[in-house]
Amino acid sequence: MVCLPLNMSEDGIRFGRWRLLPRTRTLVAGDERVVLGGRAADILLALIEADGAVVDKDALIRRAWAGRTVEDGNLPVQIAALRRAFGAEGAEIVITVPGRGYRFGGARLAPPAPIQLAAVRPAGPEPSTRGPSLAVLPFRTAGSDADQTHIADGLVEDLITALSRIRWFFVLARNSAFSFRGRDVPASEIGRELGVRYVVTGTVRRAGERVRVNVDLIDTVEGVPAWSERFDHTLDEVFALQDRIVGSIVAALEPGLRRAEIERLRRRPTELPRAYEAYLRAVACMHPMTRDNCAAALGFLDQALAIDPDFALALAAAAYCRMWRVSQAFPDDTEAEAAAAIRLAEAALAQARDDPQVLAQVAIVFVYLVHRLDAALLLVKRAVELHPNSAMTRSSAGWAYLYADQPEEAIRHLEEALRLDPxxxxxxxxxxxxxxxxxxxxxxxxxxxxxxxxxxxxxxxxxxxxxxxxxxxxxxxxxxxxxxxxxxxxxxxxxxxxxxxxxxxxxxxxxxxxxxxxxxxxxxxxxxxxxxxxxxxxxxx
Known part of the structure; x- marks a missing residue:
């Protein structure tokens, strides 16, 4: 048992005016909410557990980086970020002990009677209250063909999107999961760092027009596969491949999934695989969004739309890219760029009025370029209703409410976006x-x-x-x-x-x-x- 001079309740760890919510890595003080990075949260929990005792630098590095060798300069960066999160109180809560390490000063800010608790940090990942929690990690590519990467990444993106549409699943968003690309990390550590019970891993091998995919669903608490399977398909059957993988994962986690939900997952963005492949290349270019990446994405989107002019996801993505270019002052002729974005957005909406990604991207174009706030709010409300576990949908909703002069509602959605993709x-x-x-x-x-x-x-x-x-x-x-x-x-x-x-x-x-x-x-x-x-x-x- 650990005895801490803190007020530990079901809604977090309290000290002074602050409350730490370990599950979401969020600090709360009145109306103020700050989402911590994963390593900063680990450091804070390590200091809290020490109950005011000094924790040396090596121990903090072991805790935050799980024993991996890192440069000494990484720890001060995380300490500085943690102190900034507390504002003016930062140096009083995270105290430097010269030559020895750091200690937690929060206890002296609020000395209520000690409360016994088994552990501040859970033994394993905290289960989501929304049902099974999982992360789909980047699939590895087998062989020397670098051109396989966009196929593997696109398949992972589709799996994340499809699984997160199931309302009682909590599925971590793409960018958080992709932070593990190329890292050889045990599943238990991934589950702890991401706060999920299950991870999906896989390998992709392309031979000509055929694709072989090996997929594993791993229980990070038990450290064993809950399900494994191999799939062989042609590139033209990429949608059937996605269906089989999603269906197998769902069957392993939620055998009672309603048929209507499964049918909703099978809706096709396009029936033309080459258009879809160009779209996947564009999506890969949009992470992160920079001037050059945006230009490359638009090139691939133009290819996709040349093959399938009614491809709603490509229309919406192209509209969003052109809107983003206007917002960053990149094009010489912003008026022409904005007009093109609006035309693309309206065309996307005409093709797919119930696709949450289309609704979310079109809403931002409407908000930023033509100030159609009423229409934009209707679109993001519908998008969130269809896809509540999408970081992108939540972020779009946050911006729509911000421009509609509702900052607190905006903050609620933006915080949820950051929670889904921390x-x-x-x-x-x-x-x-x-x-x-x-x-x-x-x-x-x-x-x-x-x-x-x-x-x-x-x-x-x-x-x-x-x-x-x-x-x-x-x-x-x-x-x-x-x-x-x-x-x-x-x-x-x-x-x-x-x-x-x-x-x-x-x-x-x-x-x-x-x-x-x-x-x-x-x-x-x-x-x-x-x-x-x-x-x-x-x-x-």
Missing amino acids: LDPGAGEPLTGMCYAHLVAGRPQTAVRWGERAIAGSPERLSAHRAYVAALGLAGLSAEAAVTHLMTLDPAFNLTDYRHLHSRRATTRLLAAVVEGLRRAGIPERPNPSARPTLRIVRGG
């Missing part, structure tokens, strides 16, 4: 949304921390830099370095054009908060005459 290294979209939402809600100090995380995850995302600068300005913190960096990335950035560009789509509160923060931080009112031409205003319906 290890996504490029989660710039939900992180930036959290920064903006806390700005609108009047919590600039919290917004600063989210802005830091957004920039760390997506350093090329201009919107993240703008949100961060605005947060620093409203928080009254020094913004000189951040402003210099933003103006280096976007030399023509100025308040007049920004205000004009966003006045037709941002709500009064959102626009007012951001512009005021940017002004206080030192963003110029007028453009620099020597800078490149500023963005033209999008004209849309």
Whole structure:
């Protein structure tokens, strides 16, 4: 038994004004919520378990990196991130003991009577209250043909999407699962780090037009396969291959799955395998989204649409990519790019009004380019209803509610997106949304921390830099370095054009908060005459 001077209740570990929710790695203090990274959460739990005693650096590294050899500089980075999560109290809660290590100072902030508990950290992954919890890991490719990777990744993406549509499954999102690519880690450790009971692993071997896939469903607590099978199909039968794998996993975990749910999983995005293969290549390019990756994705999407012009997923993805390019100020002619995005979004919606991914991507295009908030909210509500366990759907819902001037509802969906995909290294979209939402809600100090995380995850995302600068300005913190960096990335950035560009789509509160923060931080009112031409205003319906 471990005796800690903390208040440990069913809803987390309490100390001072803080509450730690180990299952979701979330710190809560009043209205403030901070999602910790996996290693930062492990370090905090190790310090809490030590009950105020010093924990040396080697012990913390063993705990957070599970015994793997890492550079000494990795630990201070995690300690700094953990302290930032606590704000001004960080140095009092995570205390450095020079030459020895670190200790937890939270106990002295709140000394209620000790409570006995068996362990702060569960012996194994905490089971999801939503039913079986699982992660589909990147499938390995056998042989020397590098062209197999997009087939393997596409199959994994489809499995994640199909399984997460089952309402009583908790399926970790793509980017967190893909953080284990190329790492030889025991299943038990993966389950602990990701917080899931089961992991799906596999290998893909392509020989000409045939594909062989070996799949294992592993129980991370018992450390043994719950099910294994080999599948042989031609490339033209890729959809049948997906059906068989999903059906087998479902049968192993939930034998009583309703027939209607199984039929819903079998709906086809396109009946043309070559169009689908081009789409999979595009999706691979979109992780992470950068200028070059976006251009490459659009090239593959154009190929897919040339084969199947009614392919709704490709239409929606192309619309989203073009909208993203406008948001980052990449194209020279933003008006033409925006018009193309709107046409693609409307075409996608006409083809698939019940596909949650299409609904979510179209909703963001409607929000950002034409300020059709009522339509966008209807679309994201339907998308979440159809696919509540999708990080992308939740992130889109968060942004729609943010632009609809409902920051608390936005935060709820964005937090859920981060919970579903906690290890996504490029989660710039939900992180930036959290920064903006806390700005609108009047919590600039919290917004600063989210802005830091957004920039760390997506350093090329201009919107993240703008949100961060605005947060620093409203928080009254020094913004000189951040402003210099933003103006280096976007030399023509100025308040007049920004205000004009966003006045037709941002709500009064959102626009007012951001512009005021940017002004206080030192963003110029007028453009620099020597800078490149500023963005033209999008004209849309």
